[in-house]
């Protein structure tokens with residue numbers, strides 16, 4: 734996958750995200766990790782700035798290849814306000830409306846649930 738993001742955009746992301754994990758809102762004690770919001774394994778995943786979030790190691794390891802909403806529903810420390818923040822930043826960088834992004838994450842989640850139920854038969 735080609736890198737579609739430049740350093741300047743990463744600086745904006747750092748400014749927007751501050752010093753807390755985008756998912757659990759823990760203050761970073763070490764170096765934050767970069768998470769692909771849409772996992773690399775997903776066909777819609779990109780290396781565009783919109784698809785990156787700064788998260789703690791625990792969240793990054795816990796989310797792995799799950800869609801954003803699946804991780805959100807599984808993780809009580811991932812609050813609604815943080816989910817809204819992630820969607821807002823995604824929409825800002827993707828230059829799309831919040832509604833469009835919400836629908837996209839919802840679709841990803843539905844597809845993931847479907848693929849999981851097929852796989853478990």
Ligand SMILES: [Zn+2]
Pocket residue numbers: 754755756757758759788789790791792793
């Ligand atoms: Zn976290």
